[in-house]
Amino acid sequence: MKKLTAAKAKEAYEKMNDIRNFENTLHDIFAKGEIPGFVHLYAGEEAVAVGVCSHLTDSDYITSTHRGHGHCIAKGCDLKGMMAEIYGRETGLCKGKGGSMHIADLDKGMLGANGIVGSGFPLAIGAGLRNQYLGTDDVAVCFFGDGAANEGNFHESINMAAIWKLPVVFINENNTFAESTPQHYSSASPTIAERAAAYNIPGEKVDGKDFMAVYEAAGKAIDRARKGEGPSLIEYHTYREYGHFEGDEQTYKYDSDEEIAFHDRDDIKEFRAYALKKKLFTEKDAEKIEDKSVQDVADAVEFAKASPIPQPEALFTDVFAD
Amino acid sequence: MKKLTAAKAKEAYEKMNDIRNFENTLHDIFAKGEIPGFVHLYAGEEAVAVGVCSHLTDSDYITSTHRGHGHCIAKGCDLKGMMAEIYGRETGLCKGKGGSMHIADLDKGMLGANGIVGSGFPLAIGAGLRNQYLGTDDVAVCFFGDGAANEGNFHESINMAAIWKLPVVFINENNTFAESTPQHYSSASPTIAERAAAYNIPGEKVDGKDFMAVYEAAGKAIDRARKGEGPSLIEYHTYREYGHFEGDEQTYKYDSDEEIAFHDRDDIKEFRAYALKKKLFTEKDAEKIEDKSVQDVADAVEFAKASPIPQPEALFTDVFAD
Amino acid sequence: MTKIAFMNAINQALDQAMEKDDKVFLMGEDILGGTDIKHLEEKNEDSWGGCFGVTKGLGPKYGKKRVIDTPISEQSYMGAAVGAAVTGLRPVPELMFSDFIGVSFDSLLTQGSKMRYMFGGKAKLPLTVRTTIGAGASAAAQHSGAYYGIFASIPGIKVVVPSNPYDAKGLLLSAIEEDNIVVFCEDKTLYGVKGEVPEEYYTIPLGKAAVKREGKDLSIVTIGKMVSVAMEVADRLEKEGIDVEVIDLRTVAPWDEETVIESVKKTGRLIVIDEAQPHNNTATDIAATVTDKAFDYLDGPIKRVTAPNTPVPFATNLEQAYLPTADRVIEESAEIIDDLKSSK
Amino acid sequence: MTKIAFMNAINQALDQAMEKDDKVFLMGEDILGGTDIKHLEEKNEDSWGGCFGVTKGLGPKYGKKRVIDTPISEQSYMGAAVGAAVTGLRPVPELMFSDFIGVSFDSLLTQGSKMRYMFGGKAKLPLTVRTTIGAGASAAAQHSGAYYGIFASIPGIKVVVPSNPYDAKGLLLSAIEEDNIVVFCEDKTLYGVKGEVPEEYYTIPLGKAAVKREGKDLSIVTIGKMVSVAMEVADRLEKEGIDVEVIDLRTVAPWDEETVIESVKKTGRLIVIDEAQPHNNTATDIAATVTDKAFDYLDGPIKRVTAPNTPVPFATNLEQAYLPTADRVIEESAEIIDDLKSSK
């Protein structure tokens, strides 16, 4: 696994900032009633998406979830195209036809946010199968939540990935809740990671607020997959900053001081401190990145708002390829 | 758990014989072209169904599979009604409308053979939920194959049974094949039993040709369920005598001498020897049981053949309850 | 009578059904919300009461034994509901969005709907599946399906699609009383719509349409939230001297052939409005049946106004164009309307 | 030309598609059969070649990389096929029985069929799902579904139901060439039916019906194994002086409106035979569309002859009564036939 270079660290810090700003901005915009629909924010979990995707290139694939903005940004999707999509504009990554829950960018290897919990699993093994079939060393990474770990697809797909030694890495984002349902209620096993044993693959539980821990665990698993040694499962303990979706009153939070303390940890600040200490970038670099990120997200909003809505004919197109 | 009494042993020996004779007879009848459709025979696996169901009464529930005749007989379904069903006669347990793959008898707690692999899991947890809801100490037993262990329902249902501590016992009949696909290929874990750990419930692999081993393992698990201590998973290693369904040429058999040796073990003969040694019944009892069983199955065939086919109106009835 | 919202009418029906029969219980994702969260349990509070808050309050009232939060395991909890029904309970599972039949269809398609028949009439399936349907909430392609047509195609299932709070309550209570599988489809965009709802327990028979407005020139048959579109069309056509009869099907399986055919016999003209995708839906079923059974009474073609043959788009303008509106009905039925006008 | 069985025609098409394009691969349960069984691998033999033997021989020829035995995990392997298609392969998964959409529907309903649209046109889905349909094999309620009507109701999916070996091969090759999802429905009771099939690679366009027999008095539109029923009806009515046109739809989504409507314009009379359950099926879709678009040409009601609204029964006599037969078509269409006779 490659060590985190200064360049990579900077890029990661940029992306983490982009995600946080993107989501904070959406939170405000939603409250103002400017965007409709179901919007699930990724803020608070940045270290996971970015720590994992730092190991990937455009030719690797990822599958995502309803909480997809973080994965998109981490995988390199354009902020403007994303924001325009969420606004339902013609310039959106999906021409405004998908919306927040369906942002995709095949050129970036991003196989779509997904409104159906657990349906990313089979798409990921399909992409993994493709990589293996074509003899590439590309991988497919499947992001999924703690709630998704109880869907049948979890079981079926991981088993298939294991028997075929597919280059797929299963990344569990255990943010302790599925909507309002706590993981300790919905899963019979204390951890998701230990379920890996049922498929004879490595499984590990890792602090998901700690960027470096995320980065290293993912690096090992992705290397392993690239080398043809098969799939792995990593459970990252994390916590979402906002509600399940915008509008959620979150009366289910919190049960304990530990929970509050964990929630209050800021993965971005922690990584910033680490990177400064390790001299991966300077305070000044950091500030520049932070400012630019705020600006880029603001520009994305501008861009989206200034973009046209789809032409009426768009309703009828893109059902079939010719 | 109750020790195996002489009376129980006799009853078990009767049922094992009934299953074997029933299936051998169907094998011949099918070859003669007298019955149509998909017929999956249970011969060779008698110890499992009978060993498990020896612990159950009519108020306990079982769910079954496409290979359901053994479960039906073990749970007390009438041989005549079963045979007539397989012949598609009005006197069949389901009036001839279900056939081999759908024999059911709710009065006996038999929730139906099932043509959909893995769909017994949720029915069993539904029945278990019902038992818990009504405060009975009845259990629900879910029979399923090694192939079925890769269906999503396996995962979803066992997890739910575990978190709700349902009185359900999951009985895996690992006969080493799902159709022509060997379990060592289709499952990433060497055993099905070890998957229990993923749900924090007991899991055990047991010799399924050894009636007493089956009986004892099942007894423990069923007791546990009755006491409200939750579900268990038992994997019974067994082997089917015939093909997947009638007509299967079985070119996939055999890979090793061990496999042949295992196949050649006769669970019924082994139990007979054990019971005689333990004086649970005498040689003479055994012979009487064997003769009666042959006769009962022959009578069932007679009965079926002499029974009328359904009235034409039967096509339209039984869709809705009034 | 007080006016209450559609979603409160559903809540009231569930409450009264649970009060009446202790075998009735609910299961679904977050329908209580926060099960096993200490501070909520201590205060006996629920959190979500379902994704839309429809079951709010029932958890604290009836306990988590009867309002069961499930893991995200639709295939198995829907199948468990079938298992519980066939063994004597009266489950009312919630499938948060009808789109999730994708991951739970077997419970209805090959298990529940066929059991009584396969078992030779010995099984009863007192099971009501509540689910949400419909476009118009910016929920995009995977959360906006109006799949009642698929359910209705399966022998052994009854399917209800209420259009207003009063019907919602009475039809849901009927559904729960049934010893059969009923899929009860709640349009999420109607949840906030208010209407008069008696507080007492009452039922509305399944399979009976409601004539919302009598008329002699033209019949419009419709479903769910399209009823208000039909009423608007009727109002507008009235001004042009066309007297429209509007029939709210309420139940799409079995749908009320008698009422529809009587109406067509009277008017000779039929428009069906159905927000589902255009092929093999309830609108086609009605048109085909009327053509068969009332052909000699028809004075012209039967128009079906439906969604286009596309997934549901996200962008607001496209989604609005996706759904049938009064404008679209009038435009697409120009032939019929012109005929009627010229025959006046 | 040699006569080969329907199932061999399918096998030939798969073979030629795989030879032509190395991105084409098959996956499904036991489609090779015996993967990882030592003695078979040593001899490079397959075992089952699918439940009905349709893919027999392809495993040994193309290897287990391209003929992939799957675990019994339909939801995920069907979804994996979608994932492989959208990333550039050309998968041809087999769903052993169409009834198993119960445990795999999401892959088609909310994923594959909607991806291109949701992604703004950027995705291609070169995916052909092969599956078996149909009653008549004593396979009972859970293995006899003719669910093409459900598939056809979903925007974004094409659906093919071939009636004979020649069409089966040409249509399957077309399907595999498509950059779209095609559900290819093989009637299991037709597998043994023989017909002339050219050895070379050829395609038949999707969406085009075949006029099996021209006639001027009455149109019969039908699908799959019901084509032979229609032909028998035509023969029998010919003796009564009625000249029947028989149209084999071949593709049920999109179905060939032009050919059907042209025929009805000529004959003024239409019977549709569809073995699917009676509601919301292809027969209703055709009847509704013709009523809309060719109303003025219709001389009488459109008859649909379908299965009854019940699950498929097991008993042979009931199953025979379940399926439309020539007798039933003639009986149920008495009104039309009498009209035609009296107008001669």
Ligand SMILES: Cc1ncc(C[n+]2csc(CCOP(=O)(O)OP(=O)(O)O)c2C)c(N)n1
């Ligand atoms: C198949 C399916 N079931 C239910 C839902 C509704 N739903 C959307 S997100 C969600 C919770 C998912 O929890 P988790 O997997 O932990 O992801 P998180 O939201 O915490 O990131 C649920 C139940 C859905 N979209 N799809």
Ligand SMILES: Cc1ncc(C[n+]2csc(CCOP(=O)(O)OP(=O)(O)O)c2C)c(N)n1
């Ligand atoms: C959902 C579903 N998938 C596939 C099948 C076809 N099928 C019937 S039995 C069977 C094999 C089952 O294997 P296993 O669970 O090991 O049971 P066994 O036959 O060995 O008793 C398969 C694939 C089916 N009936 N249902």
Ligand SMILES: [Mg+2]
């Ligand atoms: Mg979560």
Ligand SMILES: [Mg+2]
């Ligand atoms: Mg097996």
